[in-house]
Amino acid sequence: MFRPPIKANVPPGQQHRDRDVTTTTKTPALSGIHNVRDLGGHPLAGGGSTRYGAFLRGDALRGLDSDGLRALLDSGLRTIVDLRSHAEVADGPNPLAGHSDIAYHHIPLYDGLATIEAMAEAHPNGFDMGLRYRAAMDSCQPALAEALGLLAQAGEGTALFHCTAGKDRTGVIAALLLGHAGVGAEAVVADYAMTASYGAGLIDVLRQKALARGTDPDRAERVLASRPETMQATLIWLDQTYGGATSYMQRIGVSSGDCDALRARLAG
Incomplete structure (x- = not known):
């Protein structure tokens, strides 16, 4: 049984519109951090919507204060899958790693993937982060399968998966x-x-850091943007190349039991 979702810090029913699609999300009331949100409330093709309290997606929680930590624990958070690199984790450990009530897992999702700089140099006139997403789904399949398996096998409570900004991985x-x-x-x-x-x-903080390092402003914007067309192109590619999300999971080695568990956990 899943526990209730974290109390929202937006009015009940606040909606986000993109084109003709309306999705409703509950954003955890966690001071000091950005971009943590529940995967519940998204419309399902067969009717109904995804369940609240199953999965949270988010950033690295580095600014989370003691009240926020308690709010996460009280909400039922019990599993964390950290998708960052070894260097990122060493620089800013997840504040709940090692907590007695949390099953913490570190899966460096993009290990072995070419750097953003290398990809941008290879595509000087057409780089956006969709190219990186597609490269990752081609070349980081064992790590993706492991992360999805851990989420499928998570125990009772909410499972959080996160990277640094909560945007790309x-x-x-x-x-x-x-x-x-x-x-x-x-x-x-x-x-x-x-x-x-x-x-x-958070994106503004990352933008300022990138510019301070001398990153070209246009490249910084391409890297930090979350333009709808970037994910739209990625989903079209996923359908054409692998037959969609379910077929992709099966192709990369996520077991049928884990696929069933992921769908049941989120779709009920």
Whole structure:
């Protein structure tokens, strides 16, 4: 049995619109962090909507204060899958790693993937983060399968998966979970695009850091943006190349039992 979702810090029923799709989300009331949100409330193709309290997607929780930590624990959070690199974790450990009530797992999702800089140099006139998402789904399949398996096998309570900004690695996992559960492509795109509003504060911090390092402003914007068309193109590619989210999961080695568990956990 899943516990109730974290209390929202937006009015009940606040909605996000992207094109003709309306999705409703509850944003956890967690001071000091950005871009944490529940995967519940997205419309399912067969009717109904995804369940609240199953999965949270988010950033690295680095600014989370003691009240926020308690709010997460009280809400029923019991599993964390950290998708960041070893260097990122060493620089800013998840504040709940090692907590007695949390099953914490670290899966460096993009290990072995070419750097953003290398990809941008290879595509000087057409780079956007969709190219990176597609490269990751081609070349990081064992790590993706492991992360999805851990989420499928998570015990009672809410499971949080996160990277640094809660946009890219997190966005790939979220798109796969939602698509597999039966959420339509336009709603998946809308969920991805919500980072532009929910994560605006964190994205601005990352933008300033990138510019301070001398990153070209246009490249910084391409890397930090969460444009709907980026995820839309990725989903079209996923359908054409692998037959969609469910077929992709099966192809990369997620067991049928774990696929069933993921769908049941999110779609009921």
